[in-house]
Amino acid sequence: MKAAVFYGTRDIKVEDVKKPDLKSDEVLVVPKVVGICGSDFHIFTGHWKIETPLILGHEFTGEVVETGLDVRRFKIGDRVVIEPAVTCGTCYYCNSIDSNNYFCENRPTVGFTQDGAFADFVKVPEKGLHRLPENLDFEKGALVEPLACAIRGSDRSEVQPGDYVIVLGAGPIGLLLTLLTRLRGAARVVVTEPNTKRREMASGLGADLALDPGKEDVKARSREIFNGRDADVVIEAVGSKTTTEQSFVLTRPGGRVCIVGLCPQGTPVAIPDSFEAFYIKELTIAGSSCSPRGTFERAIRLLAADRIDISNFITHRYGLDDLDKALTMIAGGKEPAIKVVISP
Ligand SMILES: [Zn+2]
Ligand SMILES: [Zn+2]
Incomplete structure (x- = not known):
């Protein structure tokens, strides 16, 4: 063969x-x-x-x-x-x-x-x-497989109805997470992505704001639609040192950072003000690396029921x-x- x-x-x-x-x-x-x-x-x-x-x-x-x-x-x-x-x-x-x-x-x-x-x-x-x-x-x-991975990420993000959420990255996984975050009832979703076409796609799929992180101040621009606050949940879906570290800065005290993107093997990630981030800010970090048993069945159901639009x-x-x-x-x-x- x-x-x-x-x-x-x-x-x-x-x-x-x-x-x-x-x-x-x-x-x-x-x-x-x-x-x-x-x-x-x-x-x-x-x-x-x-x-x-x-x-x-x-x-x-x-x-x-x-x-x-x-x-x-x-x-x-x-x-x-x-x-x-x-x-x-x-x-x-x-x-x-x-x-x-x-x-x-x-x-x-x-x-x-x-x-x-x-x-x-x-x-x-x-x-x-x-x-x-x-x-x-x-x-x-x-x-189905990438959606199953995104479902795991979405589960781990624990986004609650009414949350303010930032999704870093609008590749396939970032876009799927944007859809799932909307489905979970987030009040506002901001997506960051350098690529114009992907940003347009994120907007089309329900992002309230799609920002170019190279050109715009993500924290300040997000606060404009987050009622002056930082994000309740930040979902990292790029897999880079910069965006992983940025996640911690964009999250409000008591908030949640969910890391879904895969960094190159051995990437040293330095959490800014790391002790304060855990201790004073009480951030919760949730990693999500693939699709555990059960997520496949749920992904198939979502697609078969046409609950999310992945046609493009x-x-x-x-x-x-x-x-x-x-x-x-x-x-x-x-x-x-x-x-x-x-x-x-
Ligand atoms: Zn894969
Ligand atoms: Zn085993």
């Missing part, structure tokens, strides 16, 4: 590889639409290290073409969306009281610890499969042969991409 194999920083080759053999609890899927995630981009540019060679691609929909002997819930021809991180079922966290796959010590993950979907075929454990509802096409379905999210489409071109385009940062997808 054909696959885009990642060998190391900025080195992806499309080549012929062996079609995967299935274990009894696995399913073979033909990927239809595969989103490029910020994490794929960090791996491609060398800002996050993984074991190589590996086929990337973890945000995807597809069709079942083969099932292992013990697979019961899915059959050939089923349209599916894949939850890439599954539980090992044996470690301390998988078996502890809160049974949260999020902290699984092994966490086998399609596209990170085992081959992903930038290929003609990908094998997935049955427990990582979800049925794609009839009214969701393969493209919309490819946004996919801005660029490429074939498998052009994966490195797509990643290089994103790295160049010149084109105002929202979500870039590959159709293998």
Whole structure:
């Protein structure tokens, strides 16, 4: 089969590889639409290290073409969306009281610890499969994974009805968090984003103010619509040292900082006046790094019920042969991409 194999920083080759053999609890899927995630981009540019060679691609929909002997819930021809991180079922966290796959010590993950979907075929454990509802096409379905991550971020933000909220960054995750923050009943939402097209999109999705952080004083401009106050909640959805540190400055005393963006590995973040931030300002920090069990089902329900509008999210489409071109385009940062997808 054909696959885009990642060998190391900025080195992806499309080549012929062996079609995967299935274990009894696995399913073979033909990927239809595969989103490029910020994490794929960090791996491609060398800002996050993984074991190589590996086929990337973890945000995807597809069709079942083969099932292992013990697979019961899915059959050939089923349209599916894949939850890439599954539980090992044996470690301390998988078996502890809160049974949260999020902290699984092994966490086998399609596209990170085992081959992903930038290929003609990908094998997935049955427990990582979800049925794609009839009214969701393969493209919309490819946004389930980022939406599930955003739902986790939104849960962790604990935004309350009536809150003043700032979302830093209007990439796909920042935009999804803007939608979810509105859905939670925030009184005002300010979004910061240097890219004009993304700012326009944030406004279209319900941001009350979309600011260019390079040109405007975010704190002062937010206060204009926050009744002179700082934000109750700041959600960081960029993944940079600057914006992570900025989150703490923009939050009111007693407020909450929610970090969803992925910084390059090992980024040293210095919280301004850190002791005072914890002690006097009593800030709460909530991190959110991916999509625990349950968030996928909720993401599918939200999309199937048409409760949030993601119709403009996919801005660029490429074939498998052009994966490195797509990643290089994103790295160049010149084109105002929202979500870039590959159709293998
Ligand atoms: Zn992702
Ligand atoms: Zn585990």
